[in-house]
Amino acid sequence: xxxxxxxxxxxxxxxxxxxANAQKFFSRTGKVKFETDSKMEKIEAxxxxxxxxxxxxxxxxxxxxxxxxxxxDKALMQEHFNENYIESTKFPKSSFKGKIINIKDVNLAKDGxxxxxxxxxxxxHGVTKPLEDKATLYVGGGKINAYAKFKIPLEDxxxxxxxxxxxxxxxxxxxxxxxxxxxxxxAQ
Amino acid sequence: MNKILTIAIAFMCSIAIHGQxxxxxVLGDSTAESMTKDPVFATFKTTRIVNLPSIENxxxxxxxxxxxxxxxxxxSGSKEFFGLDQAYIRLGGExxxxxxxxxxxxxxxxxxxxxxxxxxxxxxQKTNGFPFTVSLFGGTYLQTLNTNPDRxxxxxxxxxxxxxLLIGTKISDALSLQVSPTLVHRNLTATTxxxxxxxxxxxxxxxxxxxxxxFNGEYIYVLPNQISTDFKNSLSLGFDIETGGxxxxxxxxxxxxxxxKGFVAENAGDFGKGxxxxxxxxxxxxxxxxxxxxx
Numbered sequence: 001x002x003x004x005x006x007x008x009x010x011x012x013x014x015x016x017x018x019x020a021n022a023q024k025f026f027s028r029t030g031k032v033k034f035e036t037d038s039k040m041e042k043i044e045a046x047x048x049x050x051x052x053x054x055x056x057x058x059x060x061x062x063x064x065x066x067x068x069x070x071x072x073d074k075a076l077m078q079e080h081f082n083e084n085y086i087e088s089t090k091f092p093k094s095s096f097k098g099k100i101i102n103i104k105d106v107n108l109a110k111d112g113x114x115x116x117x118x119x120x121x122x123x124x125h126g127v128t129k130p131l132e133d134k135a136t137l138y139v140g141g142g143k144i145n146a147y148a149k150f151k152i153p154l155e156d157x158x159x160x161x162x163x164x165x166x167x168x169x170x171x172x173x174x175x176x177x178x179x180x181x182x183x184x185x186x187a188q
Numbered sequence: 189m190n191k192i193l194t195i196a197i198a199f200m201c202s203i204a205i206h207g208q209x210x211x212x213x214v215l216g217d218s219t220a221e222s223m224t225k226d227p228v229f230a231t232f233k234t235t236r237i238v239n240l241p242s243i244e245n246x247x248x249x250x251x252x253x254x255x256x257x258x259x260x261x262x263x264s265g266s267k268e269f270f271g272l273d274q275a276y277i278r279l280g281g282e283x284x285x286x287x288x289x290x291x292x293x294x295x296x297x298x299x300x301x302x303x304x305x306x307x308x309x310x311x312x313q314k315t316n317g318f319p320f321t322v323s324l325f326g327g328t329y330l331q332t333l334n335t336n337p338d339r340x341x342x343x344x345x346x347x348x349x350x351x352x353l354l355i356g357t358k359i360s361d362a363l364s365l366q367v368s369p370t371l372v373h374r375n376l377t378a379t380t381x382x383x384x385x386x387x388x389x390x391x392x393x394x395x396x397x398x399x400x401x402x403f404n405g406e407y408i409y410v411l412p413n414q415i416s417t418d419f420k421n422s423l424s425l426g427f428d429i430e431t432g433g434x435x436x437x438x439x440x441x442x443x444x445x446x447x448x449k450g451f452v453a454e455n456a457g458d459f460g461k462g463x464x465x466x467x468x469x470x471x472x473x474x475x476x477x478x479x480x481x482x483x
Contacts, residue, residue, distance in 0.1 A: 026214050053214045062211040068226065073478045075247030075284075076433060083230045084399045089315075089361060097210075162400065165432050184214050 023056040023108075023183070025144050030179035032065060036154075036170035043077065043169060045070035052146065052179040059103030061118065063177065064095040085159050091126040098131070111140045118148075127157045144181040149174070228313040231321060231358040232366075234435045234471045235282060235290070235307070237392035237406045238424035239443055239451045240368055243321045243356035245309055246284035246292075249477030254280040254294065256446050256469040263462030271466060278446040283476070296446055300333040303447050305350075313357060325352040325368075329449050336376070345376040350448040352390075365393040370408070372453045383414040386453040394428065402428045404439070408452055415453055422451045423459045426467075437469040 030050030036043045050065035068088045072078035082088040098120015100106075106114050119132035135148035151172045154161065161169045232242040235252065246252045256278040260271030268274065280294030280303075288309040295302050305327030313321040329348040334341055349372070356366035368390035377384055392406030408422040426439020442457030442464055443450065457463035 024210075024214055028215060051211060051215050053211045055210055060210050062209070064211055071479070074473075074475045075250050075479070076473050076475075079230055079247075080430075080432075095211075162431075168432065 024053060025056065025181035026053045026184045027051070027179040027181045030063065030065070030146075030177060032070075033176040033178075034070065035174045035176075037172060037174065038168055038170045040168040043072075045072045045078070045081065047071065050177065050179065052177075052181060053184075054100065054144070054146070054181060056103060056106060056108070059100040060098075061100055061120070062095065062097050064093060066092055067094050067124075068092060085161075086125055091124075094122075094124045096120055096122045096131065100135075106137055106139065106144075108139060108142065113138045122152070124152070125157045125159050129156050142183065146177070146179045146181060148177045151175070225317045226315045228315060228321070228358050231313070231356055231364045232394055232404075233402060233428040233430050234437070234469075235292075236437070236469060237366065237394065237404050238426050238437065238439050238441060238469075239422065239446060239448075240366075240390045240392050240406045240408070241305075241307060241325045241352065241354060241448075242392070243309070243323050243354045243366060245288065245307060245323070246282045246290045246473070248284045248287045249475060249479065250284050251474045251476050252282040253472045253474065254278070254282065254292075254469060255472075256280070256467070258298075258441070258444055258446065258465040258467035260465065261457065261462065262440075262464045262466065276444055276446070276465075294447070296450075298445055298450070299331050299335070301445075301447055301450070302330045302332065304328050307354075319357055321354075321356045323354040323356075325354055326350065327448055329447055335378070341376070348372065348374045348449040350452070352448070362396045363393065365391075367391050370448065370452055372449050374449065374453065378454075379416065382416055386414045387411045388452050390452070397427075400430045404428055404437070408455075410452065419453070419455050420458050422455045433473050435469075435471040437471070439467055439469075440464050441467055 028051050029048055030052040031046065031048045032050045033046050047065055047069040049069045050063055052063050054061040067086045068082060070081065072081065098118050101117045101119065105116065114137045116135050116137055118135055121128050122131040131150065133148065133150045135146060138145040151174055153172050155171065232244045235242055235244050235246060258276045260268055260274030262270050264271050276298040278294050278296040280292060282290055282292035284290045289306065291306045293304045305325065307323055307325045309321065309323045311318060311320065311322045313319060327350045331346045350370065352368050352370045354366060354368050356364065358364045370388045370390055372386045374384050388408050388410040390406060390408040392404065394402045394404045396402045404427065405425045410421055420442060422441065422443045424439050424441035424443065426437055429436040442459040443455050444457060444465060445451045445454065
């Protein structure tokens with residue numbers, strides 16, 4: 001009998017520790033835009049199936065997407081992007097795992113933009129590198145609109161550009177992420 | 189003892205819940221499930237292996253301009269600069285109407301033939317799914333050069349047709365294979381001994397050497413007792429070199445003709461005797477209709 005009491009106590013405890021930081025916000029339709037600063041040809045692609053999760057309690061955040069979901073205007077460009085540059089069959093997923101340092105500045109009760117500083121690890125093309133930058137979270141009506149923009153050197157992620165087209169393709173990729181995050185409620 | 193155990197279990201439970209990935213704890217592994225059953229892409233670099241139509245289609249809304257050359261036979265000697273003095277050309281264009289349906293037209297200088305064809309993809313190979321891509325290819329050829337001066341040639345006599353089933357598979361990033369059962373029908377043959385319907389089996393493949401260069405090969409076996417023994421099976425070996433919007437295909441082949449009727453049923457060159465053409469196909473794509481943004 002006593003052991004039953006204890007186990008109830010233990011489970012309740014476990015339940016509460018989960019509840020304490022349960023204020024998570026998420027989106028499955030995060031928009032990611034990628035662009036390179038090329039002179040010759042505009043190389044631009046969009047995806048709107050990125051998953052984004054932010055834990056307001058701890059500041060932990062995670063973004064994940066399938067690189068194959070990037071849509072280009074030119075079909076051949078998309079094929080080359082997948083086959084030769086990003087190698088989406090070998091490295092299908094790209095992700096960011098990190099933390100918002102000043103998560104305490106985000107107050108759900110107060111609508112308006114909050115500038116946040118984040119840091120973490122970006123994985124792309126099978127290579128993981130640290131990334132830190134600023135992002136903006138717009139709080140409004142119980143939702144959070146997240147917006148981040150950053151640059152990454154393609155070389156760092158072992159994405160090689162052949163000499164022949166070196167002038168056509170920029171050395172850096174500009175990435176923009178937009179997501180409307182909703183509060184995550186556990187399925188009861 | 190029992191107490192300690194239950195507390196320990198409860199504690200471990202709470203750790204287990206915390207140790208889970210943030211993303212998968214909320215959304216599940218959503219990216220993993222959509223990864224399976226993805227259509228396989230880039231089985232070949234372009235719509236031809238060398239001469240044989242490949243299972244690749246021109247993308248919807250994309251125009252592919254094709255310039256193909258075959259120089260003379262290598263064994264024609266130094267006087268002919270090993271064939272480079274002569275050239276046969278085919279100019280062609282292909283257009284993707286839908287992702288699965290493309291059409292094409294072309295004109296060859298050899299026998300002055302105008303060709304038109306369509307390719308329809310029936311089934312697409314999927315990762316962890318169906319292992320083959322299957323397409324249908326059909327073409328019509330109008331030979332405007334009269335090769336039968338003794339006979340009154342009707343318009344219908346100038347026509348030939350081809351039907352082909354294309355079965356291809358991308359085994360790995362490096363290796364792709366294809367088989368193409370083929371039927372060529374000629375309304376008029378050169379001699380009565382030759383069959384109007386010619387059955388053949390084409391086979392081809394590619395091995396990727398680098399990200400942008402592949403080695404291609406194809407062979408077309410014509411079933412026996414259908415055509416004159418002067419005609420040989422077509423063998424082609426070459427490289428695909430891809431640079432941005434272009435694909436350059438450089439090859440050696442014993443086929444002079446660049447259309448199915450010619451390289452399947454009327455192929456005079458004997459590879460073993462050095463009747464080999466150096467040739468190239470250049471493919472340049474232009475996006476005509478941009479895809480609408482997916483919702």
